[in-house]
Amino acid sequence: MPYVTVKMLEGRTDEQKKALVDKVTEAVxxxxxxxxxxxxxxxxxxxxxxxxxAGKLESEK
Amino acid sequence: MPYVTVKMLEGRTDEQKKALVDKVTEAVxxxxxxxxxxxxxxxxxxxxxxxxxAGKLESEK
Amino acid sequence: MPYVTVKMLEGRTDEQKKALVDKVTEAVxxxxxxxxxxxxxxxxxxxxxxxxxAGKLESEK
Amino acid sequence: MPYVTVKMLEGRTDEQKKALVDKVTEAVxxxxxxxxxxxxxxxxxxxxxxxxxAGKLESEK
Amino acid sequence: MPYVTVKMLEGRTDEQKKALVDKVTEAVxxxxxxxxxxxxxxxxxxxxxxxxxAGKLESEK
Amino acid sequence: MPYVTVKMLEGRTDEQKKALVDKVTEAVxxxxxxxxxxxxxxxxxxxxxxxxxAGKLESEK
Numbered sequence: 581m582p583y584v585t586v587k588m589l590e591g592r593t594d595e596q597k598k599a600l601v602d603k604v605t606e607a608v609x610x611x612x613x614x615x616x617x618x619x620x621x622x623x624x625x626x627x628x629x630x631x632x633x634a635g636k637l638e639s640e641k
Numbered sequence: 642m643p644y645v646t647v648k649m650l651e652g653r654t655d656e657q658k659k660a661l662v663d664k665v666t667e668a669v670x671x672x673x674x675x676x677x678x679x680x681x682x683x684x685x686x687x688x689x690x691x692x693x694x695a696g697k698l699e700s701e702k
Numbered sequence: 703m704p705y706v707t708v709k710m711l712e713g714r715t716d717e718q719k720k721a722l723v724d725k726v727t728e729a730v731x732x733x734x735x736x737x738x739x740x741x742x743x744x745x746x747x748x749x750x751x752x753x754x755x756a757g758k759l760e761s762e763k
Numbered sequence: 764m765p766y767v768t769v770k771m772l773e774g775r776t777d778e779q780k781k782a783l784v785d786k787v788t789e790a791v792x793x794x795x796x797x798x799x800x801x802x803x804x805x806x807x808x809x810x811x812x813x814x815x816x817a818g819k820l821e822s823e824k
Numbered sequence: 825m826p827y828v829t830v831k832m833l834e835g836r837t838d839e840q841k842k843a844l845v846d847k848v849t850e851a852v853x854x855x856x857x858x859x860x861x862x863x864x865x866x867x868x869x870x871x872x873x874x875x876x877x878a879g880k881l882e883s884e885k
Numbered sequence: 886m887p888y889v890t891v892k893m894l895e896g897r898t899d900e901q902k903k904a905l906v907d908k909v910t911e912a913v914x915x916x917x918x919x920x921x922x923x924x925x926x927x928x929x930x931x932x933x934x935x936x937x938x939a940g941k942l943e944s945e946k
Contacts (some may be wrong), residue, residue: 581936582893583827583864584909587683588886588917594812596916598820603912604889605818611904612897616817620827622770623813629655630684631886634677635666637659642753643710644888644925645726648805649703649734657733664729665706672721673714681888690777691806692703695799696788698781705766705803709927716873720881727879738878742766744831745874751899752928756921757910759903764875765832767848771825775856782855787828790847794840795832814825838934842942849940860939866892867935 582608583620589638590625597623643669644681650699651686658684704730705742711760712747719745765791766803772821773808780806826852827864833882834869841867887913888925894943895930902928 584604592600601621609616629639645665653661662682670677690700706726714722723743731738751761767787775783784804792799812822828848836844845865853860873883889909897905906926914921934944 582891585890585892586913587888587890588919592917594820594822596918597812598823599916600913601815601820602818603916604909605815607908607912608891608905611901611908612893613901614893619817621815621818622809623815625813626683629658630686632662632666632682632684634680635663635682637662639655640659643708646707646709647730648705648707649736653734657735660733661730664733665726668725668729669708669722672718672725673710674718675710687805690780691808693784693788693804693806695802696785696804698784700777701781716883719873720884723876723881724879727876741878743876743879744870745876747874748927751902752930754906754910754926754928756924757907757926759899759906761899762903765830768829768831769852770827770829771856771858779855779857783852786851786855787848790851791830791844794843794847795836796840797832838944841934842945845937845942846940849937863939865937865940866931867937869935 581618581620582612582614583622584608585622585624587624587626589631590627642679642681643673643675644683645669646683646685648685648687650692651688703740703742704734704736705744706730707744707746709746709748711753712749764801764803765795765797766805767791768805768807770807770809772814773810825862825864826856826858827866828852829866829868831868831870833875834871886923886925887917887919888927889913890927890929892929892931894936895932 605619666680692699727741788802814821849863875882910924936943
């Protein structure tokens with residue numbers, strides 16, 4: 581604890597994902613006082629035809 | 642804002658998904674007063690072997 | 703099924719919430735072919751100090 | 764209702780998933796008094812490169 | 825890991841919640857082979873005016 | 886997009902929450918290339934009697 585879920589469009593590289601979980605964990609530890617070994621990060625990837633803003637799917641844009 | 646997540650079994654067509662996000666966004670704008678460009682819709686699809694009602698997976702039925 | 707979660711800032715009236723779940727259910731039935739009695743809607747309300755865009759909490763704005 | 768989501772790394776067999784939803788449903792009925800036909804269970808599988816503890820992706824370990 | 829979220833209407837006693845997390849954890853360990861100390865359970869309670877089936881809020885029934 | 890949800894026990898101060906969303910947003914921008922004004926952060930607070938590890942509620946410990 582804390583548990584962080586990052587929901588984003590698919591397409592980032594594994595290198596970006598490694599850096600993302602590292603830096604987000606660091607940010608959580610620094611600001612909440614949680615111990616690093618307790619911080620959990622989930623990445624949830626979205627397809628463009630499963631994500632819409634203003635009533636339009638990203639895949640329609 | 643608001644953020645709407647629609648969780649459903651896989652199998653709908655892209656046409657159905659386009660209509661779904663369009664009509665759901667319309668419903669949210671009409672009833673909450675949110676502006677259309679702020680409404681976000683996520684579609685989350687489930688496999689039949691990952692969804693159970695009354696203790697039975699849909700894939701078992 | 704489908705299951706719809708609407709995440710929004712607190713502050714809407716019960717009348718708005720009644721209309722919201724009614725219209726969203728209608729939209730889902732109309733576009734996915736689901737039967738109305740199977741559609742579930744969850745409302746999740748957020749406090750302004752628990753929601754941030756561009757690194758700033760709504761409560762800071 | 765209740766609605767149970769089980770989030771876990773991918774890799775379990777369909778047999779394990781069948782047993783999982785069965786036993787979890789049983790546990791929910793036994794302790795909350797809910798009727799079995801109302802209990803819904805969702806399984807959400809994670810890839811190792813989408814799950815991190817202590818700032819490290821499982822795929823890095 | 826696994827992470828279990830139980831979403832249900834408010835109203836259960838603390839005794840029921842204790843039994844719920846205990847039995848659900850047992851069910852997960854028994855069927856997935858996860859070790860007990862890794863299993864996490866979140867309870868999310870819903871108000872009747874934030875939960876609708878078939879387009880009607882529970883608070884309307 | 887991306888959308889980040891931080892789920893943690895209640896008890897942090899508003900100052901900590903301000904710093905949390907600021908630093909997490911920074912981490913996401915730095916590692917994914919997302920533009921800062923698109924990053925959304927939700928904070929979800931848990932009560933001790935709604936969070937269990939190894940079958941025991943935090944409120945039991």
